[in-house]
Amino acid sequence: MFDFVILAFLAVLVVLGLRRPFIWVLAYLYVDIVVPQQVGYVFLPDLKVSLITFILAFVGWAMFDNKKGSKFTARQGLLLALLIWCAFTTSIADFPESAASKWAWVWKSMLFALFLPLVLRTKLRLEAAVYVCVLSLATILISGGIKTLLGGGGYGVLVTLSKSNSGIYEGSTLSTISIASIPLVWWLARHGKILPGGTRAALLFAVALTAASLLVPIGTQTRTGLLCIAFLAVLMMRTVKYRFVYAAAAAALALLSLPFLPQSYQERMSTIVDHQSDQSASTRVEVWKWTIGYVAQNPLGGGFDSFLGNSFTYETVEKVREGNVTSTERREVSESGRAFHSAYFEVLGEQGIPGFVLWILLHATGLIAMERLRRRGLASDDPDMQRWGALANSLQQVQLVYLLGALFVGIAYQPFILMVLALQIGLATVIKNDDRVEAERARKQRLAERRESKREFAT
Structure with missing residues (x-):
């Protein structure tokens, strides 16, 4: 029955995409995050759902979509260079068969991250992509949060939508992403337009989803999750209005939660101090x-x-x-034969110094670009610019939490973070396009004023 529900949902998205091809892009975002092939029990594991939506997304854009405003940016150039370098190292890999198996999914995730900013050419599309990413992730987090409350947690034991312990469903990976996604949840709750933000329903849902996100690291009993929670709490100090009240409330919440934490969780967290x-x-x-x-x-x-x-x-x-x-x-x-257990060492060991430099530059330029937009939003009197500045802040926080979690988890090529990088590029491109339109409008207005001045002078 579960397989039929997911298949029916995907079928609706495919049909809607016949009229609006961009929906096929959203369908692939859903598939790449939830991975329904691992969730299904009957026929979904045998269906090439990811490949089908991947092809539809590209074909829909190439054949039917308007390309106005689409641009290939310098950050996409970095990502393309990293993709090419990964292809090269795969060809000279120490373990060809294993490398080819990982390359089979990495190239697709990186290629889609290259492609996605070309499609996100309007603010509406950008917001829609954020919604799909967050709500797709919510289907996993809500399941994990409920099972944790019911006592179904444990290191390597918590089962969310899938029994698989790989990809996004691996405990440390899911813990990192669950905490990293919280800023996007609250941006949608406050600034969403597709589903009106600022309403009581939106804020209540954000509170519930945040609670589920915080429960996932407890259910998975991962040390990385605890570090990500603490780091995000510190990051939020930069944007909250009443910092001392926030700090006191956060400390009180942490102390009050201690008696309710499982003893096994507390014992595992104690190993953070002495490895x-x-x-x-x-x-x-x-x-x-x-x-x-x-x-x-x-x-x-x-x-x-x-x-x-x-x-x-x-x-x-x-x-x-x-x-x-x-x-x-x-x-x-x-x-x-033990895994790297760190995205930094994963890239360094697999891609060497050239690949590591490209990967670091890709993330560093993203942080810088989002910081510029964040500050611009804070300094602007335009509510719309303030809104997109807030999104830049959220995307930056997502990336920073990921970069902390990545110190201890091998998630250098995780599809979700590649989507976040694509959203960053898309946001920067949309804002630049708006600036260009505004500059052209101002130029035409100045020309018109000059003509009018000349006409008045002649008369």
Whole structure:
């Protein structure tokens, strides 16, 4: 039954796209976030839903869409260069079969991120894309939040819409994205036009979805999620009106929530301070050390999944309590083929120094571009510019939270963050197009005034 509901929904989007091809782009956003192939049980896993919507989105734009206002920007150039470099490293990969398997989905996500800004040529389309991204993610987060409340959480145990522990449904990945998405939720709740923002219904939904987003890291019991929550709370200090009230309320909420947190969650969070007491954290540190040494010898990288070649031995420290006596036990652990567990080291180890530089530039230029628009919105008296400045602020916060979470999770090519980068490019392009139109209007007005002045002088 569940498969039929999703298929019927997608069928409606495909039919609507016959009249408005842009809807096919929105359909692909939904498919790439929710991944219905992993959600279904009967026939959805066998359907090429992603490929079909991917082709429809491109064909619809190429054949039927108006290209006015579409531009290829410098940031898209960086993304294209990274895509080409990834193709090159895949061709020389240390582990060709594994690299080809990862390349099969990475190239599609990166290509769509290149394409999306070309379609987001109007403010209405940009807002629609934000809505679809947030609401698609909400279908996963609401499920995770409810199951956490019902006691269905646990590290590697929480099941949301899919039993899969890969992609967006992997615990640390979902925790990072759930917290990163909160600024977009509140932008829509306050500034949305397609569904009116500022209404009681919109604000209540934002509160409920924020609560679900905060529950997901508790349900997955991931340390990354806790760090992302704390970081977002600090970031919001920059924009809230009453900072001391906000800080006091946040601290009170954190203290009040402690008695309700599972003991297993509190024990796992305690390993943030001492990584040697946790084998998982210790392994990450050793993998990062190995990656630095590997890149020193292979500056061009080893292609996707080059971590499969790592091997190392390290020592863990564990405190053992017997009665009133606490002793320390040291244990030697040998590991091999362990994942990078960090987007930074993932890119460095797979794409080498050239790919790492491109990836860093892609994100750095996004942060700078959004900061400029944010400040412009704050300085403007135009409500519309203030609105889009607020979106720039939200997109910047999403990216910053992602970049923190990416320190501990291998999500360098995660489709959702690539969509966020595409939204940033689309926003900057739309604002530039508006500036160009306004400048042309002002130029024509000045010419008209000069002609009128000459005419008056002649008479």
